[in-house]
Amino acid sequence: MNQRAQRDQRGQRDASVTLDTVIHAKSASILQERSACLATESEAINASGAPSELRHLAFIIDGNRRWAKAHNLPAVMGHRNGYENAKKLISYIAKYGVKYITFYVFSIENWKRSAEEVAFLMNLVRELFCASSGFFRKNSARLVAIGNLENLPEDIHKDISGLEEETKANDGITVMLAISYSGRDEILRAAKKIAKDAELKKIDVDALTEDDFSNYLDTKGVPYPDAIVRTSEKRISNFLVWQCAYSEIFFVDKLWPDFTEDDLKDVIDEFSKRKRRYGK
Numbered sequence: 001m002n003q004r005a006q007r008d009q010r011g012q013r014d015a016s017v018t019l020d021t022v023i024h025a026k027s028a029s030i031l032q033e034r035s036a037c038l039a040t041e042s043e044a045i046n047a048s049g050a051p052s053e054l055r056h057l058a059f060i061i062d063g064n065r066r067w068a069k070a071h072n073l074p075a076v077m078g079h080r081n082g083y084e085n086a087k088k089l090i091s092y093i094a095k096y097g098v099k100y101i102t103f104y105v106f107s108i109e110n111w112k113r114s115a116e117e118v119a120f121l122m123n124l125v126r127e128l129f130c131a132s133s134g135f136f137r138k139n140s141a142r143l144v145a146i147g148n149l150e151n152l153p154e155d156i157h158k159d160i161s162g163l164e165e166e167t168k169a170n171d172g173i174t175v176m177l178a179i180s181y182s183g184r185d186e187i188l189r190a191a192k193k194i195a196k197d198a199e200l201k202k203i204d205v206d207a208l209t210e211d212d213f214s215n216y217l218d219t220k221g222v223p224y225p226d227a228i229v230r231t232s233e234k235r236i237s238n239f240l241v242w243q244c245a246y247s248e249i250f251f252v253d254k255l256w257p258d259f260t261e262d263d264l265k266d267v268i269d270e271f272s273k274r275k276r277r278y279g280k
Contacts, residue, residue: 051268051271051272053276054096054098054226054227054268054271054272055098055099055100055223055226056098056099056100056101056102056222056223056224056225056226056227057093057098057100057101057102057225057226057227057229057267058101058102058103058104058176058225058227058228058229058239058240058244058247059086059089059101059102059103059104059228059229059230059231060104060228060229060230060231060236060237060239061082061086061103061104061105061231061256062230062231062232062233062237062255063078063082063231063232063233063254063255063257063258064078064081064082064255064256064257065078065079066078066232066255067081067082067255067256067257067258068081070255075117076116076117076120078257079117079120079121079124080124081257082256082257083124083127083128084257085256085257085259086103087135088261089101089259089261089264090135090141090173090175092261092264093173093264094139094141094172094173096264096268098173099173099174100173100176100222100223100225101173101174101175101176102175102176102177102178102225102240103175103176103177103178104178104237104239105125105177105178105179105181106121106125106147106178106179106180106181107178107180107181107182107237107238107239108147108148108151108180108181108182108185109182109238111151111180122152122153122156125152125179126155126156126159129159129160129163130159132163133163133166136163136166136170137167139172139173140170140171140172141167141170141172141173141174141175142167142168142169142170142171142172142173142174142175143160143163143164143167143174143175143176143177144164144174144175144176144177144219144222145160145164145176145177145179146176146177146178146179146181146186146218146219147178147179147180147181147182147185147186147218148180148181148182148185148189149179149180151180152179152180160179174222176219176222178239178240181218181239182238183236183239183240183241183242184238184241186217186218186241186242187217187241187242189218190213190216190217191216193216194208194213194216213242214242217242217243219240219243224240224243224244224245224246224247225240225243225244225247226247226248226271227247227248227249227250227267227271228240228244228247228248228249229250229252229267230249230250230251230252231252231254231255231256231259232252232253232254232255232256233251234251236249246278246279248271248274248276250267250270250271252267
């Protein structure tokens, strides 16, 4: 073989080696990038199957009366079934690793309903607190109640305060109940507290920040809701008006007593696909 042919063969081998090296390096780079993506996705989903960013899930539970009407039952039975569904849902959510759950139980505007319906709802609230002590103890769950609680019957207010005190050191899921609540009323009460503290020279209003203001709200110490689920209708209805600025909103076309664990899974799956940029 002449020298020229030998040089050509060496050149072909060198080119082949170079190409193999490039392909190998590119493949390794792609695999590394894919592994990084999988790791990121894995970090985004915790061991229980819920996105790690989903710490606080809030519910506007709507449709109890329409559910009762559709089943030819009195309105109070719709509330009864809605209450039972909320109890089941707390157990479902605890399985998914969510740390905070809020239920919009009774709004300030609900006081305008019929005396019979309001009385039934108050009795349901009484039953909730009488029967819930064991649940909170078993699950190391913590109760937080928000709203204008002074409007509640004295015995209910006392039961709420007692259960809050009993569970304040628990480190499981935090169950927050909005009772006699409205977002605007909460903000107004916070503003009045700030005005009073300013008058007493406890705070400098000019230096007030959003975090400072949040500390005057009923939800002090609880993270803002990452997601709010509303059944039946498509509006916020004066719920967590300050706190929901960057919450993901989910409207589910079901009456509250018909909301199931499968619906919860759908919400969690959809939440995991959304990109939360907070205006960035």
